[in-house]
Amino acid sequence: MSPSSAAAILLSDVHLSDERPQQVERFLAVLAGPARAAGALYILGDLFEYWVGDDDQDAALPRRIIQALADLSAADCAVYLVVGNRDFLLGQAFAARTGAVLLDDPVCVDLCGTPTILMHGDLLCTDDVSYLRFRDQVRTPAWQQAFLAQPLAVRHQIARGATAESGRAKQQKHEDIMDVTTQAVAEVFRQFAASRLIHGHTHRPATHTHLVDGRPCKRWVLPDWYVGGGYLRADASGLQRIQWAADPAGLNESPTPPSE
Numbered sequence: 315m316s317p318s319s320a321a322a323i324l325l326s327d328v329h330l331s332d333e334r335p336q337q338v339e340r341f342l343a344v345l346a347g348p349a350r351a352a353g354a355l356y357i358l359g360d361l362f363e364y365w366v367g368d369d370d371q372d373a374a375l376p377r378r379i380i381q382a383l384a385d386l387s388a389a390d391c392a393v394y395l396v397v398g399n400r401d402f403l404l405g406q407a408f409a410a411r412t413g414a415v416l417l418d419d420p421v422c423v424d425l426c427g428t429p430t431i432l433m434h435g436d437l438l439c440t441d442d443v444s445y446l447r448f449r450d451q452v453r454t455p456a457w458q459q460a461f462l463a464q465p466l467a468v469r470h471q472i473a474r475g476a477t478a479e480s481g482r483a484k485q486q487k488h489e490d491i492m493d494v495t496t497q498a499v500a501e502v503f504r505q506f507a508a509s510r511l512i513h514g515h516t517h518r519p520a521t522h523t524h525l526v527d528g529r530p531c532k533r534w535v536l537p538d539w540y541v542g543g544g545y546l547r548a549d550a551s552g553l554q555r556i557q558w559a560a561d562p563a564g565l566n567e568s569p570t571p572p573s574e
């Protein structure tokens with residue numbers, strides 16, 4: 315584990331896409347400003363709307379993001395990455411190009427002096443049985459090798475189809491299924507014996523207190539960046555939420571935000 319930095323920025327669910335240029339600019343501004351000043355950046359999944367493999371690096375958007383993350387690493391900011399359900403194919407080649415360190419999900423880190431569990435958050439939604447089955451399948455080496463063997467254009471087509479399909483499936487699932495379960499949350503707090511958890515994925519930014527075996531534990535949920543956005547800033551004194559609402563000027567270019 316790397317030494318604890320003085321401060322850190324944590325964010326997730328940026329869902330970078332050519333369809334939302336404003337979010338791309340905001341993300342680059344957070345890298346160049348607050349992240350660089352903090353000295354550590356944790357990206358907790360779904361940085362990209364979807365990712366079809368680390369060999370897809372030549373288009374303008376991935377090129378810009380890879381360059382910006384590499385610049386940040388070169389400026390002595392530690393970059394840590396947990397993959398999400400949309401960009402679970404981000405791998406070692408992406409990490410090598412950007413200087414990012416891939417983290418397990420869940421993982422417990424020393425966050426500016428406080429043991430903190432980090433996750434994307436999808437593993438906490440244990441009522442969504444069909445999604446978790448799909449997750450197990452696409453994380454096997456066999457599935458990934460078969461997918462990555464397809465031409466890039468085919469992979470893009472499949473990913474776009476899966477994104478649309480997941481939007482339709484979500485409309486049919488009850489809202490509660492797509493939130494975390496208190497049992498899964500309690501289990502992860504027990505597993506690491508830590509009392510702070512930060513995750514994204516649900517797009518329900520809030521700070522919750524859980525009583526786990528009589529122990530008060532705090533769960534910080536990060537916002538998505540579809541319309542508004544934000545991040546957490548950690549330092550020795552604790553966590554601070556920085557959040558922004560939608561830009562009126564940007565609303566027209568944002569399609570209906572998917573629920574996840």
Ligand code: MN
Pocket residue numbers: 359360398399400434436514515516574
């Ligand atoms: Mn997600």
